[in-house]
Amino acid sequence: MIWQLDFCVLTLIVICAFATIMVKDLLSAAIIFGAYSFLMCLLWTEMGAVDVAFTEASVGAGVSTVLFFAAVYQTTRRVGVRKSGRMLSKAFALVAALLTGLVLVIAEADFPGFGDIFTPASLHVSPYYITQTLHDTNVPNMVTSVLADYRGFDTMFETAVIFTAGLAVIAILRRFKKEDRCDLPEPYVISAGYPDTIIRFVARQLVPFIQLFALYVVAHGHHSPGGGFQGGVILGASFILLAISYDFKVVLGIMSERWNVLLGNIGVLIYAGIGFLCLLLGANFLDYSMLSKILPATDKIMARSHGMLGIEIGVAIAVMAIVISIYLNIVSHGKYDKGL
Amino acid sequence: MDSFFIGIGVALCFLILLTLHRAIQGPTAIDRIMGVNVIGTKTTILLVIIGSIYHRVDMFVDIALAYALLNFIVTIAASRYFHHRKNLTSSGYGFKFRSEEDK
Amino acid sequence: MTIAVIMLTLAGLIFFFATTVGILRFPDFFSRMHAAGKGDTLSSLLMLLPLALYNFHEFDLANMLVALKVLLIAVFIFMASPTATHAILDAGYEAGIKPWTKKPEEESP
Numbered sequence: 001m002i003w004q005l006d007f008c009v010l011t012l013i014v015i016c017a018f019a020t021i022m023v024k025d026l027l028s029a030a031i032i033f034g035a036y037s038f039l040m041c042l043l044w045t046e047m048g049a050v051d052v053a054f055t056e057a058s059v060g061a062g063v064s065t066v067l068f069f070a071a072v073y074q075t076t077r078r079v080g081v082r083k084s085g086r087m088l089s090k091a092f093a094l095v096a097a098l099l100t101g102l103v104l105v106i107a108e109a110d111f112p113g114f115g116d117i118f119t120p121a122s123l124h125v126s127p128y129y130i131t132q133t134l135h136d137t138n139v140p141n142m143v144t145s146v147l148a149d150y151r152g153f154d155t156m157f158e159t160a161v162i163f164t165a166g167l168a169v170i171a172i173l174r175r176f177k178k179e180d181r182c183d184l185p186e187p188y189v190i191s192a193g194y195p196d197t198i199i200r201f202v203a204r205q206l207v208p209f210i211q212l213f214a215l216y217v218v219a220h221g222h223h224s225p226g227g228g229f230q231g232g233v234i235l236g237a238s239f240i241l242l243a244i245s246y247d248f249k250v251v252l253g254i255m256s257e258r259w260n261v262l263l264g265n266i267g268v269l270i271y272a273g274i275g276f277l278c279l280l281l282g283a284n285f286l287d288y289s290m291l292s293k294i295l296p297a298t299d300k301i302m303a304r305s306h307g308m309l310g311i312e313i314g315v316a317i318a319v320m321a322i323v324i325s326i327y328l329n330i331v332s333h334g335k336y337d338k339g340l
Numbered sequence: 341m342d343s344f345f346i347g348i349g350v351a352l353c354f355l356i357l358l359t360l361h362r363a364i365q366g367p368t369a370i371d372r373i374m375g376v377n378v379i380g381t382k383t384t385i386l387l388v389i390i391g392s393i394y395h396r397v398d399m400f401v402d403i404a405l406a407y408a409l410l411n412f413i414v415t416i417a418a419s420r421y422f423h424h425r426k427n428l429t430s431s432g433y434g435f436k437f438r439s440e441e442d443k
Numbered sequence: 444m445t446i447a448v449i450m451l452t453l454a455g456l457i458f459f460f461a462t463t464v465g466i467l468r469f470p471d472f473f474s475r476m477h478a479a480g481k482g483d484t485l486s487s488l489l490m491l492l493p494l495a496l497y498n499f500h501e502f503d504l505a506n507m508l509v510a511l512k513v514l515l516i517a518v519f520i521f522m523a524s525p526t527a528t529h530a531i532l533d534a535g536y537e538a539g540i541k542p543w544t545k546k547p548e549e550e551s552p
Binding site: 341344348351352355358359361362368370371373374375377378381382384385388389392397398401402404405408409411412415416418419420421422423426427428 | 449452456459460462463466467472475479483487490491494497498505508509512513515516519520523524526527530531533534535537538540
């Protein structure tokens with residue numbers, strides 16, 4: 001905790017937040033929100049929470065900002081202005097925000113101090129994880145072991161939630177008919193965007209290394225910040241880079257709609273399947289120590305480490321497929337013909 | 341050496357504040373894209389500096405690499421927007437309708 | 444070693460300061476992009492080099508790997524940042540921004 005940097009970065013974040021609300025242009029608001037996400041990741045790093053910072057950088061500052069751009073591309077850039085009832089809605093919003101803030105501040109008076117060592121979480125829960133992680137699971141990264149082993153149920157349902165989000169976007173946006181009521185008359189663009197040699201060359205050279213780095217993040221999640229979610233999002237971002245620099249149809253040829261949904265399914269099924277395999281071997285659901293019966297030459301402790309690697313791979317596959325699917329749906333407005 | 345790096349970090353935060361002024365004020369949307377690109381690069385450096393202050397650079401280097409990557413992808417995505425919609429501020433559409441051309 | 448780290452870091456900071464002054468004060472979008480693209484890349488390279496050298500107080504394999512990874516960030520920024528500059532400039536040109544020209548001086552009577 002470096003208080004000087006903490007103070008400076010918090011000031012910058014508050015300025016960014018105010019600017020995002022007050023700028024009247026939706027594209028510029030999305031851009032400044034990207035800067036807000038960048039600075040938020042810096043704040044998490046400075047507090048020492050590196051896995052959270054990694055996830056915020058990849059999801060919030062990376063893919064989420066690109067999805068905002070895709071949404072603004074399909075809709076308008078203007079902020080709508082109501083004709084009547086403006087003061088009433090602003091007064092209502094002010095009262096609601098003040099009441100919520102008041103409730104939060106009153107509740108905060110009962111919290112323990114920041115970093116107090118005599119809270120129940122610090123006395124009983126955290127020392128158990130800190131002392132027993134390496135002994136139980138042979139994985140030095142405590143965040144990964146808590147996420148994937150001690151609290152494995154929650155992560156499984158998080159993966160299912162990501163899959164459901166992808167399905168929801170398909171259910172809302174996907175259109176199959178040739179002519180639709182939602183189509184505007186075909187606009188006449190001044191120039192349709194020519195294929196740019198420099199961006200295509202650099203993207204073509206960089207995409208294999210980006211994917212290799214993403215696989216490294218997934219596999220090395222036991223020893224360094226990383227894990228399944230972050231690696232999956234960076235894999236999806238590499239495909240988004242291909243879709244942006246080349247044509248939309250290139251990515252559609254590699255990862256068609258059928259493969260996206262299928263891979264999303266397979267990712268969740270790998271996770272649940274490993275849990276079910278442990279059930280078949282005679283232990284509880286998601287109790288990886290029983291995997292030592294079928295994996296050769298591992299004892300119970302190493303079996304937990306290998307089980308965690310298996311489910312991280314499942315999570316990465318599911319997240320990659322769903323990120324690509326959500327991007328393809330939003331940027332083409334469901335028609336899958338052309339994109340950003 | 342630690343206090344030297346903290347001083348460098350605070351100086352970089354001050355420079356980020358100055359760049360943020362351009363990112364908020366810039367009259368067109370493209371000025372803002374440029375501002376966010378520069379802020380992203382400065383934040384990558386700041387991440388490695390924080391790693392040096394904590395004496396654990398090996399943890400923070402992976403995050404800095406992913407950061408530089410995503411900064412690049414966001415900037416290219418924001419620039420491709422302007423190949424299809426040509427308006428720099430939020431007034432008007434970015435294209436012309438075909439029926440207007442026929443008039 | 445420490446002297447080299449301090450000198451290089453201060454040089455990188457001076458170039459960052461020059462970049463920021465250029466972004467704020469230049470009159471036109473295209474000239475601001477000159478300052479942002481070139482100054483940004485050079486300053487990042489100059490500041491990542493001392494941070495890679497700072498780990499070398501003991502020579503073993505782990506420190507060598509960490510320094511190589513920091514230099515990998517530098518190589519990536521060297522490839523990606525000029526491409527991003529080119530992309531933004533292309534977008535500005537496509538959207539139709541006119542370059543800034545000096546107003547012609549009025550004739551003195």
